[in-house]
Amino acid sequence: MVRTFFPRNRGFNVRASCIKSVSGTRVEDDSSTLDSSRMAYGRFLLPNMFYHSGHASLKFTVSRRELSSQADASSTKDQDDLEDGFSELETPAADSEYGKDEFNDIKDGEEPREELEFSDTEVEPSEKKVRRRAQSEIFKLIDSSPTTSVHVLMDKWVEEGKELSRQDIALAMVNLRRRKLYFKAFQLSEWVVSKSQLEVTERDHATRVDLIAKLRGLHEAEMYIERIPESFKGETVYQTLLASCVAQNNLKKAEETFNKMKDLKFPLTSFVWNQLLLLYKRHDKKKIADVLLMMENENVKPSPFTYKILIDAKGQSKDIDGMDLIVEKMKAQGIEPDIRTKAVLVGHYKTAGLEKKAEDMLKEMEGENLEENSWLGRYLLPLYANLGKADEVGRIWEVCQASPRIEDCLAAIEAFGKLKKIDEAEAVFEMISKRWKLSSKNYSVMLKVYANNKMLAKGKDLIKRMAESGCQIGPLTLDDLVKLHIQAGEVEKADTILQKAIMQSQLKPLIISYIAIMEQYAKRGDVHNSEKILHKIKQAGYTIRLRQYQILVQAYINAKLPAYRIRDSMKADNVFPNRDFANLLAQVDGFRKNPASDLLD
Template sequence: MSSSTFFSTSFNLYRRISRVGCNPSVIPELQKWMEEGRRIKKFELQLIIKELRKYGRHAHALQISEWIVGRSEFTKGLSDHAVRLDLIAKVRGIASAESYFNSLPEIAKVEPTYGALLNSYVTANMTEKAEALMEKIEELGYARTSLPYNQLLTLYKKTGKFDKVPSVLEQMKRKNISQDKFTYNIRMNICAAMSDIDGMEKVLLEMKYNPMVNTDWSTYGNLANIYIKAGLSDKAQAMLQEMEMKINQWDRELFIYLITLYAGVGNKDGVNRMWQSLKSAFPKLTNMNFICMLDSLVKLDDLEGAEKLIEEWESAVVDYDFRVPNILLKAYVNNGLVEKAELFVELALDKQRKPICNTWEILAEGYLKTMQLDKATQAMDKALSIMKQDEWKPKPANVQALLKHFQECSDMEHEEQYHKLLRDMNFANKEYKESCDTQ
């Protein structure tokens, strides 16, 4: 189902859930919705889960998935197990995902659930487990499409095991499994990782001459991104022109991707043109759309344009999400404009808007850069005061800088507070350990 269909059928409920932001649970919003006499259909919840996954809100997506399981009015399908397994892996880790998979009845251990577990291994770069599971998938006859082979190719690309790629392609050929656009795109990315631009272009030609494969905008976007990273701006621009020729007015993702890529080649006109096209196609823009555009303007060093965009966003915003202005605040700090960042936050507070943890840490970073250590401490204290265990964690460099400051000024209370913070949150990160060991 398209994004337009999603927003027309489920937008009101999704909007409520999206407002929860970093809060621990979205379940109260579902319960409140039902208490108001509104019905919730399973397909709407599935669409909401899909949207949450798209934006990386896996914990909230898992909560809804588990809520569905606990409701007798919803039938449970095999695909529900696969989605839930994927979310468990992302939220609770591989061990929990394996435990969930093993607990499933045999009737539920089918192609989608095996595929979800394989994808979890690939995401975690667990080569041995992925290869062993792939053997099991082939043994059971579930390797009937290119999907599991694409997952293996992705794993080998991520782990640099390029020598294993030919054997996967040969296995597909023996089983008469055709390469699809994803296979070709992964192969092109592997060539790029090997700095083999000629080889990548040969794969593109092979793809174009395959009548069973549609070379769509995602392929050209992938190539443009590769050329950008390789510093081949002219070739990247040519791919972006190919992308524009394949624009679908209902595809919000395409406009966003083009904005990002045009920023990558330093094409400000392209960025602004795609932004205007996006606004024409989608009068109701999301906070994430504004975040993308702000990121692009900042990348182009267009702070004036970013400031105007913030004004546009504030005039149209329904749900004030501080993640949006945080992009501008970071740019201020990175450009030595700490006073402008400070003033923005002060004005937001005057309007009863509530900065999030990251907002205060951005200010703290600015104060650290300008050696305003007392202000940095106050800002980080505010971040810690609203912190929740399952969301923001302070950056190691900031913690280390403040711990050093507390030691130098003999602020034992703050020093112990920060050490306790690290212990309580079980930060095993090497940088955190070093920040403690050096104090």
């Protein structure tokens, strides 16, 4: 079997091989190369959009193009730093794996995922007003009975002869997922499939695949697919599995799923390619050009979400000119950047020191009449705060508080916290606590303010208040609690809190919680505890990346100790050093010889 693969290459320059057909297969002719800086990439790819230095080649087969990943020994430090998802657009891996009945929301600055009718991240906020306010009667029933099994509630619903419609079930599912009540959503989907009150569709099975992946992991989701009747094992089910692999940052499993879809001859829509782009934006951005070229060969046009990914990838690479060119190309295709995309642009302009461009974009986002579009406040408030524009934050909040929504209020708390206006942040928090029943996510925003401003006592009081209100402490709140203690210099206490949470509630912490603690141990040169945290990350089921070994090696360097078995450990974890890390690793190589040892030998 001949495989198509993404080779180990550098940069965004695409070396597109001439393809010749020989005896039913295609072979690569290295005598002809096409530089991407001159390449007219169909009707939609900007000629030099992903041009850098170096080259990449692609090999094709007639039957299929499969993907395989081998860690690149020459990948840059910037790429390695992205793997845990710390960009303006991204959320950490496995954020979605919350425990039963946990309804923490995704962290601020989440990466909008393009999902299969499971979310509305691609809908302009102004168009969501009706949908956001809509709640099904079934959702109200489930939400008002948090301790009762959904199966019991739904059986009673049917016994009482109440109407059961596909629309109400779908809306209930949307509401449950939006609140991150994944276990309840899973119970509802299980009831729908098992009770046969409604005609079961492939989408019902796809929904279960997604929820199983979130709650029980990808392996269980795959096992469920094996049990699905063949008539329901369609494109939607596998697209859902692919999206789940990407959401959990599982590169190997995502590529296997993509290849499976190729084998099954499912159509490769822009949704499928966007999943790959998301994956490689995090793990190996030089492969983005390869994916785009393959999209062109498959005659798949980019969606607005495709452009959004490319914009963020260029911004992360600090190529602002390239990012602006993508925006121009996007507009030339008749696609206007939405509010989320503009927010990403603002963030990258700010990071690049282009504050004037950032402010101009914010004014464009605001438009002519903020009073009529006050929902924009949730985006504008934290962005202006990032620029240190206290007057603008105050002005926008004055408009929003005339008719506040909870999203606007949370954005105001975040913004005032960034500006170190703690009294103002607390005033907004007290206001929403009187108007709404607060969730863990709501408390988490205020807790983050205290953590970032090293206000340990107030943070502890807020946690007690949160527990008294009946809110559960989930992964996001736990992460804020960990960082609250780290900011106060209480690293051991943060470590203890993390371990207690795991023991008491079988909670799976976010990987960034582990990394935050590991970094503090490494700064101290505490090799023992750094290695212990690395082991805990493995136990939690996370894939070990180069970033974790970078931290561990720094612990050895700070402790001035040799690391004898670290290369073997990296090999076992399928982690390969890049050039910068190889130089770092040499400093702790216990078997390295120096001029003095040569003389003594």
